[in-house]
Every structure is written in structure tokens, then in C-alpha cells.
Amino acid sequence: MISLADRERPRDRPPKPELQLNLLGTLAATSLALLAYLIALLAHLSLPSAFAIVLLAVAPACAIPATVLMAIRARAEQDEALRAVTAGLVIACVGMLLQLIAFRGLSPGGGIFATTPGGSALLNLTWHLAFPAGALAATLGRPRSTRRRMGLVVGVAILVVFATTVPGSWVVVKDDGSYSALYMGSLITVTVFTVAVVLRWIRRNGLRPTATRGWITITMVLSVYDLVLNVLGHRRYSSIWWASLGIRAATFAVLLSGLLVNTAIQLQRLERYATTELDRAEGEVNSWAEVTERLLAATSALSAAVTADDVAVLLTAAGAGAVEVDDAVIYQLERDGPHRFRLIGGLRDGGLGPTAADVPGHPYTDVLRTRTPIFLENAAQIAKAYPNGTGQPSTRPLQSLAALPLVAGETPVGALVLTGTRPREFRRLEQELLGALVRVGAQALHRALLYEEQSSLATTLQSALLPQSLPMRDDVDLVGRYLPATVGVDVGGDWYDVLELGGSRLLLVVGDVMGKGVPAATLMGQMRSAVRTLAAVDPDPGAILTGLDQLARGFALDDIVTLVIVALDVEGGAAVIANAGHLSPLVFAPGAPGELATPETQASPPIGVPVSGPRASAQLRLAPGSGLLLLTDGLVEERANDLDVALAALTQRAAGLLEDPEADLETVADALVQPRVHRDDDVTVLLARLPTAPVGVAASNVGVRCLLHVQLDQDPGGVATARRLVREAVLADGPDLPAELLDSILLVTSELVTNGLRHGEPPVLLTVDRKGHRLRLTVTDGGSKIPRPRMAGPESTGGRGLFLVSVLSTAWKIEPHGNERLGAGPGTSVWAEFAL
DSSP states (O other): OOOGGGSOOOOOOOOOOOOBOOHHHHHHHHHHHHHHHHHHHHTTOOOOTTHHHHHHHHHHHHHHHHHHHHHHHHHHHTOHHHHHHHHHHHHHHHHHHHHHHHOTTTOTTOGGGTOOHHHHHHHHHHHHHHHHHHHHHHHTSOOOHHHHHHHHHHHHHHHHHHHHHOOTTSOSBOTTSBBOHHHHHHHHHHHHHHHHHHHHHHHHHOSSOBHHHHHHHHHHHHHHHHHHHHHHHOBTTSHHHHHHHHHHHHHHHHHHHHHHHHHHHHHHHHHHHHHHHHHHHHHHHHHHHHHHHHHHHHHHHHHHOOSHHHHHHHHHHHHHHHHTOSEEEEEEEOTTOTTEEEEESSOOGGGOOSEEEOOTTSHHHHHHHHOOOEEEOSHHHHHHHOTTOOOOSOSSOOSEEEEEEEEETTEEEEEEEEEESSOOOOOHHHHHHHHHHHHHHHHHHHHHHHHHHHHHHHHHHHHHHSOSSOOOOSSOEEEEEEEOOSSSSOOBOOEEEEEEEETTEEEEEEEEESOBHHHHHHHHHHHHHHHHHHHHHOOOHHHHHHHHHHHHHHHTOSSOEEEEEEEEETTTTEEEEEEESSOOOEEEOTTOTTOOBOOOOOOOOOBTSOOOSOOOOEEEEOOTTOEEEEEOGGGTOOTTSOHHHHHHHHHHHHHHHTSSTTOOHHHHHHHHHTTOOSOSSOEEEEEEEOOSSOSSHHHHTTTOEEEEEEEEOSSTTHHHHHHHHHHHHHHHHOTTOOHHHHHHHHHHHHHHHHHHHHHSOSOEEEEEEEETTEEEEEEEESOOOOOOOOOOOTTOSSSOHHHHHHHHSSEEEEEESOOTTTOSSOOEEEEEEEEO
16 A cells, blocks of 8 residues: 555645845945045036936836835735835825926026925925835734824825925025025934834844835935935935936936846745645645545445444554554453453554453543543653653554544544554645544444344344254254355344154254344244244144144244254154255165255245245155255355255265265264355254164164263262262263363262262263263262252252253253163163254
8 A cells, every 4th residue: 555655745835935035235336326426526427407307217117116016015915014115105206206297407587386495495304204204104914904004195295285385484495505504404303213213123123124114215325325415415416416316217227227126036035835736735645635535445444334343444454554664453342341441453463362451641541531642752751751662562662653533423433553663744634634534443343243143142132042952862963053154144044953752752953034133043043942842833844834724924034044843753764844945855775976966846936935734844854874964055055156056066975075975974063064155144964864774773873982981889989989980981072171171070060970870770870971062961870769850949068960061061961761771771861962
């Protein structure tokens, strides 16, 4: 899986490019310009008076477009400081235009407003003052728009007043062109004010301000040069006055040129910035597309996961692959204990057990308590957060860790913990991907846990309804197998049963409820109980099916039930078969290699389908050594093959296994069901085989191995001796017997032997027989007294022996009859069977 690190991850958006200006270098350049003017002064430069009009016109001609550019920039950037400076520059432009109109060289009468020389001088002072005043307002704070507009209106109004109403008697410029003392003082004041504003502006914006603010600084410095030269010149048309006028024209030409260059460079940078942003946006879109693709793939896989372990494998693989870590585990919160976790998924380094304790201060408990993910990017952060260790199943030092809670709705189900042996940064997109994964994974895990809980309930119900063991008889071999489906976790409704009808008669039943889950298992239990009840009334298979049809009308069945019933008389080999929509039994006989016979039975619909009249049955006679194979369709149904083809293949395989009349049916049953590793449906097999010799003493020992047969002495040590002998015999036969099962066998031995020695009559015999996977423990005495189970009181010291026998053994029985091992006299046998 390609991680996000292999692709261009979405980056944080960079700041917009902003051109900066080095004030020290620029101011040095302006000083050189001033030096050029000083050289011109020393050369006594003198120009025609008409040229002054050109210089006066250059200043507003450059100032007006510069003002427009600055206004556009201020509006685009929502910069209130630039707006304040722009307002001052607007006033300066108006003042320069009015001064140009009133210039005597252009209009001897003072222009259209008849501006007096005094008014023209005041206009010069006012517009020189307006520009630094706007800069000062910008440095004092964020000027409000209303105050800025009011200042603009007041400044323009003052300029109009000076241009139209100042009397000619107010002499600020004398007849010889020199300035009055009052005007000189005003010039010095404006100069000092401008210098102070320049210093405050530089302090506020630094020596490397943005280009626009840098050009404002240069403009005010040049304006200072203009004012200083005005002060030094004392009169018009002097060499210094010409220098001052030239600097004034250069001031706004420099401002306009700087703003134009700045705008061009800024546009170029913005174009590159836009390209970069497009690339960044494209990378982010691609990354999100990958996130979406991964999330959809994980969601699809998780939706198909059935068990909690399946969910854990998918979720840990998706999480570890998304952020490139070494291991990922899931701590599933145990439903039966709020303080225990089951460790599922991941590599499980160190061989830790399947559970983990709810230890305060561990990542998986912290995230479930706070419902907030934890992301630790290096060993220092991990050590600081968990100084006593993280409790993670890893033998290598952890350098990165991420823990996320698995919460379905409001129900906590566990935590996902990712660990790595290298430091790494968990980027925002990775955190969001993990967050989305755990939200989907928590729902899938919660669903799987609920499904497993329901399946466990159904499995327990079905296991309780299936026979724990088949009757252990000397006159017939019986073997049953049931395997649940492996596709999904729902249990089915397959069952098998063997009922002893008395004497040598047996009833063999195999059925299938066409459904899944608890309803199917419940209906299967109802059908099994109904068959047993009806068999007690009339064991004829056809009568049993007819009774089931009548009961089905009251059950209002939602599922169809198929079953086959065989009434088998072992002594004579007679069999009566009734079939309700089920696969017919297969008959096998010794000496018939490669084939099994299918008895002719009349077709009959399943239980739950309306039928008219009683059910039919067919009769069959089995030869000695032959038998029956009853099965459900799960053994032969295959998606890739037709049912007839699969049934023919099964028949051929079973015939080969049953060709030998001495073949162990346990081995045959295992071989029949073993190929069905991946099962879409439940598999049920029931095998019954008649002995090859007539039933009697010789036939009673067919397939049975006697592990122990001993007569016990009537002494206090008889029980201990019996336990020792049984233990040695059982372990000699099967040394790998589970310790719990051995303890149960020995405890039952103690109870049966104690009853025989205390309440029976001698001789007392102890016998241990084994047939296939079943072990029978028999205690026989020569008396005719039948032991009866009784309820012991809470303070009683005895009376619980037979109750323990019934609980610990798979089957037990009391038989009052003679025993060939006792001779011809009467006797009482109590036996208990155990499934190995």
C-alpha cells in the first residue's frame, strides 16, 4: 500500500509573497541624488523661469497616479494604515494642483481662483504638511474610516480657503521673491514635523518594510530635502530654489516609479504564488482522493468482515499502512468485564497473552476515558506522557505512538494503538484518515461482537440440543459428526439423533432446518423433541412424519424442515425408512467395492409443506456387516458442481472407505467430513453398521477393547485401589488424556465403587472398556437392589453420588440383569460413559 508519505502531502498554505525594500540602501541612493543637486548649486545653476511650470506640473502628474495605485493596494489588502497615508496624499495632490494653477508664471492673475501669492505660499505649506500628517495617523493606530474621511474633507476645505480667500495684504513672499520671517518659521516647523514623522514611521515599520511602505518612507525623506532647500533658499528662482523644485518633481516621480515597479514585481510573484497554490490545491485534492479511496476500500472490507478478529486484521493493516508504522494492535474491551481487554490484531511482539489489564496511565485506557486521540511523535514525548511505560507488546524501543478510541455511538468497544520504532510526524491529513478509519472500524467491531454473541448463543443452544454421545451398544456401531458452516458465524439447523426403542430396535434421525441462527436452532430443538415424543407413542417412521405434519400447522413454520427417519431392528437387519424431502440414506455392504446403494423410497415433501393423508415409508433388509450412511446436503453441496455430480463423487469416496468390513467408523466419518474445510452449509453425518457375526457373546466384543477387569475386595482401601487401577489403565491406553477428563473419570470411579461396596453384594467387579472415542466404566455387584438417585439436603453428608455421575459423564445407566462376567446369577450394573 502506498503511504501518504510517498505522495505530496497537502502543505500549510504559504503567506502571499510581499516585496520588501532595504531602506538603508535606498536612502543612500537618495542622498547621492541630493549630492547631485548640491553640485548643481555650487555651479550656480540657473534655469529659465518658464521651466518652473514644467517642474511644478511633474509633481502632481506623478503624485496622482501614485495615489491611485496606493488606494488600490490599500483596498485590496484592507490596510487601514495605507488608507490613512493615501488620504494625506490626496490632500497633497489637490494642494499641488491648486498651487500649479495659481503660479504667476503660468497665470499672472493667480489662476481661475485668483489666488494671491500669500495663498499660494500657504498652499505649499499645507500640502507639504498633509502627507506626513496621514503617515502620522497611520502610526498612531488603526484610523477609523469616519475620522479619515473627515480629515480628508477638512484638508481639502482648508486648501480651497487658502486658494480663494487669503488677502493679498497677507505678505508671506516679499516683492523681491524672498520669504517673510513668518513663512520661514512655518517652513522650519513643517520640516521638523516631517522629520519626526519619518523617524516614527521607520521605527514602526523597520528598516526592511514592505515595498509600498518603503516608498512612502523615501517620499517623506525627499519631501524633507525639498523643505530644507526651501528654508535654505530664502527666495524664489535662486539656485537652491531650483534644486528644491527639482527634488519636489523627483520625489513623486520616484514614488510613482517605485509603485509601478513594485506592482509589476508583485504581479509576477502573485502569478508564481497562484501557480504554487494551484499545485498545492491539486496535491491536496489528490491526497484527499487517496484518503477517500482508502477509506472506501477499508469500509468495504470492514463491512464484509464477520468476526472481531477479521475486523482487527483489516483495521490494523489499514491503520499501519496509512501512517507507515511498525505495528498496530487493537485492545477489544471485554464485554463480560469492564476492566479487561483482549489483544487482537497486530504482530504481538514479545509473546504477550491474549488479554491486558485496564491499567490507569496506559494509552488504550486513556483514549477510552477521554475519547480523545493521542499522537506522540518521538521517544521524549512518549517518556514524558508515560514515564512508567506504555504497556505495548513490543520488544523494541518505541519512537512514535498513536492511540485512538474505538467508540460505536456511545458504546466503547476498544482502542487502536499504532507504534513505530522511528520518530515521525503525524500530519493533519493522517490524523483525519485515522479518525475516519476508527469511526468505521468501531462500528464494524461493535457489529461483529454483537453477531458473535448471538452466534455463541445459537451455538450453545444447538450444542445442548444435539446428542452428547450415541448409545454404546455391542450389537451395532454408531458414529455421528456435526460440523458448522465456516462461511459466516450463524449456526444452522442440522441435527442427528439415535433413540433406543427397546431390545435390538433403534431409531436413526437426520434433519435439516432451512435457516440460520437462533431461530433455526430453536426450531431444530422443537423438531428433535417432537420426534422423540412421537416415537414414544408410535415408533413407525411414517407415523412420526404424519405427526410432525400435524404439529407443523400449530408451529406456523417460517422455515422448511427436511428429515429422514430409519427404524432399524439390529437383530434381524430390518429397516423402515420415511423421508420428508431429505437426501436418501446410502446403504453400504461388505464385498461391494466402489458403490453404495440408494434404497427406493417414495418422494415426500418437507415438513411445513401441506400434504394430504399419511406419510409413506419403505422397508429394507440389511445383511450382517452392512450399514447406513445418513447425511445432510451440506456434505455434497458445492457451488462449482451440480448436486448429482457431487453426490456421485461422495458415494464413490464413501464406498472406498467402507469397503473393508473392519474399517473404523470413527476414521471413516472423519475422512468424509474432512475435505469440507470451507463450508457454505452445516455438515451432518450419521453412520450405523451391523456386526458381521450374529449378536451374542462373540459379537458383544466386536470393536470393544477391555482396559481393566478386576474384582474388588470388601475392605476400606477398595476405593483407593480402584482409583489407582483405573488411572493406570486409562493413562496406559491414552497418555495424552486431558487432566480435567481424567479427574472426572476418577471421581465417578470413586462414587460407583463406593456405592457397590457399601450397598451391593459381593462379588463387586470393576470393568473399563473402550470402543472408538468412547470409554465405559462399569461397576457390577451380585445384589438385586437398585440404587435410586435422591435429593440430598443442604446439611446432608451423602446422597449426591449419582447426581455427580450424571453431571460428569456423557451418559450413564442402571441395569438390573445378569452379567456374563458374574456367571448365571442375577446382578446389578451401573455404567457411565465418557466421550474422549
